[in-house]
Amino acid sequence: xxxxxxxxxGSSGGASAVRxxxxxxxxxxxxxxxxxxxxxxxxxxxxxxxVGPSGCGKTTAMRMVNRTVELSEGDVLVGERSVRERxxxxxxxxxxxxxxxxxxxxxxxxxxxxxxVPSLLGWKKERIAARTAELLELIGLDAExxxxxxxxxxxxxxxxxxxxxxxxxxxxxxxxxxxxxAIDPINRERLQNEFLRLQAEIGKTVLFVTHDIDEAIKIGxxxxxxxxxxxxxxxxxxxxxxxxxxxxxxxxFVGADRAxxxxxxxxxxxxxxxxxxxxxVGQPTAEVRAKLAAPGVEVPYPLLVDSERxxxxxxxxxxxxxxxxxxxxxxxxxxxxxxxxxMRDALGDLLQGEAQYAAVADAEGRIVxxxxxxxxSEFLASPQAKTExxxxxxxxxG
Amino acid sequence: xxxLLPHPLLAxxxxxxxxxxxPQSSNVTGGKxxxxxxxxxxxxxxxxxxxxxxxxxSLLLALPLGLYLGHRGxxxxxxxxxxxxxxxxxxxxxxxxxxxxxxxxVLNLTIALAVLGVPPILANTFVGIHQVDRATVDAxxxxxxxxxxxLRKVEIPLAxxxxxxxxxxxxxxxxxxxTIAPLAxxxxxxxxxxxxxxxxxxxxxxxxxxxxxxxLVLEFGLAGLQRLLTSKGLRLSPT
Amino acid sequence: xxxxxxxxxxxxGKDFFQERSTDTLPCQATDKLFCWxxxxxxxxxxxxxxxxxxxLVLISVLLGFAxxxxxxxxxxxxxxxxxxxxxxxGVLYTIPSLAFFFLLLPVTGRGRDTAIIAxxxxxxxxxxxxxxxxxxxxxxxVRDSARGMGLTERQxxxxxxxxxxxxxxxxxxQIATVSTVAIATLAVFAGGGGLxxxxxxxxxxxxxxxxxxxxxxxxxxAFGLILLGAQRLxxxxxxARAA
Numbered sequence: 001x002x003x004x005x006x007x008x009x010g011s012s013g014g015a016s017a018v019r020x021x022x023x024x025x026x027x028x029x030x031x032x033x034x035x036x037x038x039x040x041x042x043x044x045x046x047x048x049x050x051v052g053p054s055g056c057g058k059t060t061a062m063r064m065v066n067r068t069v070e071l072s073e074g075d076v077l078v079g080e081r082s083v084r085e086r087x088x089x090x091x092x093x094x095x096x097x098x099x100x101x102x103x104x105x106x107x108x109x110x111x112x113x114x115x116x117v118p119s120l121l122g123w124k125k126e127r128i129a130a131r132t133a134e135l136l137e138l139i140g141l142d143a144e145x146x147x148x149x150x151x152x153x154x155x156x157x158x159x160x161x162x163x164x165x166x167x168x169x170x171x172x173x174x175x176x177x178x179x180x181x182a183i184d185p186i187n188r189e190r191l192q193n194e195f196l197r198l199q200a201e202i203g204k205t206v207l208f209v210t211h212d213i214d215e216a217i218k219i220g221x222x223x224x225x226x227x228x229x230x231x232x233x234x235x236x237x238x239x240x241x242x243x244x245x246x247x248x249x250x251x252x253f254v255g256a257d258r259a260x261x262x263x264x265x266x267x268x269x270x271x272x273x274x275x276x277x278x279x280x281v282g283q284p285t286a287e288v289r290a291k292l293a294a295p296g297v298e299v300p301y302p303l304l305v306d307s308e309r310x311x312x313x314x315x316x317x318x319x320x321x322x323x324x325x326x327x328x329x330x331x332x333x334x335x336x337x338x339x340x341x342x343m344r345d346a347l348g349d350l351l352q353g354e355a356q357y358a359a360v361a362d363a364e365g366r367i368v369x370x371x372x373x374x375x376x377s378e379f380l381a382s383p384q385a386k387t388e389x390x391x392x393x394x395x396x397x398g
Numbered sequence: 399x400x401x402l403l404p405h406p407l408l409a410x411x412x413x414x415x416x417x418x419x420x421p422q423s424s425n426v427t428g429g430k431x432x433x434x435x436x437x438x439x440x441x442x443x444x445x446x447x448x449x450x451x452x453x454x455x456s457l458l459l460a461l462p463l464g465l466y467l468g469h470r471g472x473x474x475x476x477x478x479x480x481x482x483x484x485x486x487x488x489x490x491x492x493x494x495x496x497x498x499x500x501x502x503x504v505l506n507l508t509i510a511l512a513v514l515g516v517p518p519i520l521a522n523t524f525v526g527i528h529q530v531d532r533a534t535v536d537a538x539x540x541x542x543x544x545x546x547x548x549l550r551k552v553e554i555p556l557a558x559x560x561x562x563x564x565x566x567x568x569x570x571x572x573x574x575x576x577t578i579a580p581l582a583x584x585x586x587x588x589x590x591x592x593x594x595x596x597x598x599x600x601x602x603x604x605x606x607x608x609x610x611x612x613x614l615v616l617e618f619g620l621a622g623l624q625r626l627l628t629s630k631g632l633r634l635s636p637t
Numbered sequence: 638x639x640x641x642x643x644x645x646x647x648x649x650g651k652d653f654f655q656e657r658s659t660d661t662l663p664c665q666a667t668d669k670l671f672c673w674x675x676x677x678x679x680x681x682x683x684x685x686x687x688x689x690x691x692x693l694v695l696i697s698v699l700l701g702f703a704x705x706x707x708x709x710x711x712x713x714x715x716x717x718x719x720x721x722x723x724x725x726x727g728v729l730y731t732i733p734s735l736a737f738f739f740l741l742l743p744v745t746g747r748g749r750d751t752a753i754i755a756x757x758x759x760x761x762x763x764x765x766x767x768x769x770x771x772x773x774x775x776x777x778x779v780r781d782s783a784r785g786m787g788l789t790e791r792q793x794x795x796x797x798x799x800x801x802x803x804x805x806x807x808x809x810x811q812i813a814t815v816s817t818v819a820i821a822t823l824a825v826f827a828g829g830g831g832l833x834x835x836x837x838x839x840x841x842x843x844x845x846x847x848x849x850x851x852x853x854x855x856x857x858x859a860f861g862l863i864l865l866g867a868q869r870l871x872x873x874x875x876x877a878r879a880a
Contacts, residue, residue, distance in 0.1 A: 063785075066785060068781075068784065068785045088787075089787045089788070089789045090787070091787075092784075092785060092786055092787030093786070093787035094787075097782065097785040097786055099778060099781055099782055099785070100778075101776070101777075101778035101781075102778065102782070103776070103778035103779045103780075103781055103782025103783070104779075104782070105779060105783070105797055105801075106779070106801060106874055107797075107800045107801055107872070107874045108874075116786055116788075117786055117787060120786075120787060120788065120792075148877065149873075149874045149877040151874065151877060152877055162782075165786075166786075175785075406743070407743050407744060410743040411743075482811075482815060482858075482861055483858070485812065485815045485816050485819060485857070486815050486818065486819055486854050486857030486858050486861065487819055487854060488818070488819045488822040488832070488833075488849075488850050488853040488854060488857075489819060489820065489822060489823060490822035490823055490825075490833050490836050490837070490850075491822060491836055491846055491847075491849060491850025491851075491853065491854075492850070494836050494837075494840050494846045494850075495843070495846045495847065495850065497840060497841075498840060498841050498842070498843050498846055499670065499843050499846075570730065570731055570733070573733055574733035574734060574735065574820075577733050577735050577736065578735060578823070581840060588735065591735060591736070591739055591826070592826065602739050602742070603739060603740070603742065603743065605736070605739070606735075606736040606737075606738075606739035606740045606742075607736075607740065609732075609733055609735070609736040610732045610733070610736045610737070610740060613731050613732055613733055613736070614728065614731055614732070617727075617731045
């Protein structure tokens with residue numbers, strides 16, 4: 001389990017589970033609760049995404065964990081300790097907190113911002129400096145930016161500093177409230193990927209709030225779809241959510257394109273690819289023609305590869321009229337896919353390249369098979385798809 | 399004077415109030431009476447006249463210039479520096495210099511007081527107009543408003559609070575300095591205060607009270623005028 | 638004694654710098670705008686009043702700042718205090734200082750204390766208002782992240798909000814100080830001393846007025862520049878724009 005691996009890693013202090021036990025929040029004299037008796041369990045080291053329409057109480061629920069919102073009734077337990085046990089300030093220093101507008105202190109340098117909680121906890125200067133350097137590397141920020149002020153960094157850089165600041169004192173739990181919401185879509189995807197890479201390394205327990213179901217599916221180990229009052233309509237893994245939505249609300253929220261969303265969960269390597277007849281430069285075309293004519297050929301075009309079996313392009317009828325296979329094929333290669341690519345992206349590349357077939361290569365660039373749209377749609381319809389998706393649940397994100 | 403109440407402070411106030419309404423006999427001018435509602439009103443009107451004239455002159459000089467510079471966005475250093483410098487002018491020296499070097503009289507004094515009134519109005523008008531959101535101005539320009547229309551319909555309404563802050567600051571400085579106008583030959587309420595030996599302690603306190611009230615009334619009036627001129631949408635901010 | 642400036646300015650400067658043929662006539666009796674000779678000879682007369690003046694200003698501003706700042710912190714926590722405090726300090730700001738001196742007279746009597754109280758009262762509104770506005774302008778996200786990370790209310794105020802409000806607060810302090818130097822020339826009427834004493838003692842002597850007024854003016858400008866410099870020094874992050 002990801003959590004176990006994380007606690008064995010050196011730099012990370014580990015993670016605690018979070019449990020909501022009948023947690024309720026009522027504002028003012030209101031009889032309607034913003035969060036109504038929430039019961040939820042987040043295992044240690046997992047990312048739990050709270051997703052739902054605005055006003056459903058997801059942010060309120062998240063804030064109950066670090067008492068930036070005080071409980072009206074019920075309890076929240078962090079690592080089996082009630083949040084009420086300590087003072088809010090003490091609790092908050094053990095919990096990482098990242099908000100949408102980041103809230104970096106403009107009057108402090110990046111290094112000073114990151115050092116906020118460690119300073120509060122009384123860490124020695126050398127320890128703080130070492131930790132700051134470690135974190136800057138972890139989030140992929142140049143060490144020389146440490147003495148700059150937030151106004152001098154881009155939005156994406158600031159957001160990463162926000163994450164680093166939250167991680168500084170090695171918290172047990174991380175709370176993230178639409179952390180990538182204010183970033184442009186291109187950088188948002190980058191930040192999401194980097195965050196997942198980070199999480200694979202440090203394995204914190206994360207409570208992540210978003211209104212974007214696609215982000216939830218991409219990021220979450222578990223997703224809690226909430227409706228108003230903080231009521232959980234469904235709490236499940238992304239795959240379960242897509243394959244078996246609990247009710248009409250969840251179905252609507254997840255979206256009519258559920259089938260396409262499932263493609264985000266799988267990799268090209270997960271399915272059986274077709275094979276194209278391979279042709280080497282200088283090979284007699286007669287041999288290639290024989291391969292083409294053989295029964296059971298799935299791809300009717302020969303793929304030109306080099307001596308290392310790296311794809312160079314597709315051969316046409318005209319190419320085959322020559323005596324030997326030419327070194328320059330008639331048709332260009334088109335989209336070249338990686339077997340580790342997420343299926344959704346692979347489909348996107350196929351469609352964008354207006355190609356019927358796309359060569360799939362391994363990490364060294366060597367051909368492993370050919371993907372086509374047909375394969376994808378056949379696979380989605382088949383019972384095999386379901387079992388493939390189940391195993392996708394076991395696999396950690398990253 | 400009979401003191402109705404034993405406490406000395408209240409007695410002073412009582413004495414002052416009596417001074418305002420009833421002429422008292424003065425110990426200096428020998429028989430001639432001082433104080434009384436007529437004299438108080440006369441001096442009040444003198445001060446008011448001086449103040450309003452000086453304010454009008456200041457507005458005439460500073461407002462158009464401030465609007466122009468603020469709209470164009472140039473001359474910021476000049477306007478702000480002038481505001482700072484204007485604040486540094488010592489009032490007593492200004493009046494005394496006026497009297498000694500240039501001459502006494504309402505006209506000269508009006509000019510002197512305008513010297514105090516122009517800087518805050520100019521600086522605040524500039525800042526108020528200049529700080530109107532550029533996006534709003536661009537949008538107005540894009541709709542096809544002329545520069546004057548933009549100034550009139552967009553920039554000025556949005557700058558009202560800041561401009562008025564400048565006008566109020568100018569008024570306060572002018573009223574305060576007009577109080578010592580007697581040093582330059584124009585009899586205002588300050589005479590009661592400055593020439594205490596003529597008017598007596600009651601006169602001094604009376605003068606102070608009436609000056610304070612005058613200033614507060616003017617301020618109140620300006621605040622009311624500002625509220626009238628401020629569009630509803632802007633009234634939400636507490637400043 | 639011929640003034641060196643006379644040699645430099647020649648005919649043009651005669652009116653200003655030449656001593657009359659009867660140099661037994663003191664400067665006060667002449668109609669000259671400014672007698673350099675008299676000024677240089679009598680400059681030491683201006684020493685003590687200048688020191689007095691500066692003392693008055695410093696004490697008044699510090700007192701005003703202390704009170705206004707404390708009130709602003711209180712009102713920042715307890716919003717309901719803001720309207721009455723704004724109105725209250727506004728009244729004190731509106732009342733002309735001269736009048737204020739004499740309103741205080743029955744209570745505090747003549748002397749420096751009266752002058753100080755009145756001058757302080759005048760500074761309250763500008764410092765109070767700038768502090769409140771400065772604190773209010775701290776972005777909500779910065780406050781939220783500070784509190785959420787575990788800074789207590791007090792730590793948030795002193796380590797985050799006040800540093801970020803410093804430019805506004807300093808601006809208010811600057812305005813207050815410059816104004817107080819100018820107004821303190823009136824302190825003489827309350828028996829508080831200062832450069833105004835020299836002016837009031839001879840209202841017709843132009844050189845004296847220019848000297849005393851000029852010194853006050855220069856002190857005011859100097860204080861303004863010093864505070865401007867201090868503000869720049871204490872807020873390095875404002876100078877650092879996007880690289």
